[in-house]
Amino acid sequence: MENEPEREEAWFRLGYMRLQRGDFAGSIEPLRNCVSNRPDWLEALIDLGLAQWRSGDLEAGKNSLTQAVTKHPKSADALRALGALAVDLGDYILALDLESKLDELGESAPELSFNIGVLLEKSNLYEEAARSYRRAVKDKPGFAEALLNLGHSLKALGQDQEARTCWQEAVEAKPELAGQYF
Numbered sequence: 001m002e003n004e005p006e007r008e009e010a011w012f013r014l015g016y017m018r019l020q021r022g023d024f025a026g027s028i029e030p031l032r033n034c035v036s037n038r039p040d041w042l043e044a045l046i047d048l049g050l051a052q053w054r055s056g057d058l059e060a061g062k063n064s065l066t067q068a069v070t071k072h073p074k075s076a077d078a079l080r081a082l083g084a085l086a087v088d089l090g091d092y093i094l095a096l097d098l099e100s101k102l103d104e105l106g107e108s109a110p111e112l113s114f115n116i117g118v119l120l121e122k123s124n125l126y127e128e129a130a131r132s133y134r135r136a137v138k139d140k141p142g143f144a145e146a147l148l149n150l151g152h153s154l155k156a157l158g159q160d161q162e163a164r165t166c167w168q169e170a171v172e173a174k175p176e177l178a179g180q181y182f
Helices: 006-022 026-035 042-054 058-071 076-088 092-104 110-122 126-139 144-156 160-173 176-181
Strands: none
Touching: 006 026, 006 042, 006 126, 026 042, 042 058, 042 076, 058 076, 076 110, 076 144, 092 110, 110 126, 110 144, 126 144, 144 160
8 A cells, every 4th residue: 555645545534534423433444554554644543543432442542542642742632632531541640641741842731631630539639639620720711610620629628718719710700600509
């Protein structure tokens, strides 16, 4: 296939289209063909990892996305995708490492920070969770869900006044939260 780049592109387009349509399992084989012929093809590696993940094979997805990050360590897309998978796996240590790499590249990832905070809070690591929520709010001012959860972490740490302030800011940013939580 090295002499047939149009065939490689056709495989990629087929895999990509299937992925976009939600046919995750059906997109794996065409994307695998791309990666087997060009192991450093960033887009194919990311899409393959996403397809594997979404079809339920989290370990295969993690392997493909790790390969993408290894071959392209400055790719924010690869770092974000692997970070999201790390959150799905409940691996906050890996997610924190990837968040740090994104930060080194000058890339913000408020949703990743928020989701890391959720993992840390579920593990009763309230101080660490509060730091993650603060990063999310710093990168995305008015991030109501992060402010709300920051308040919960601060409450668990005995910082009631600061918790109330966060809850108030969350409700100001997204008034419908008041009916859901308070």
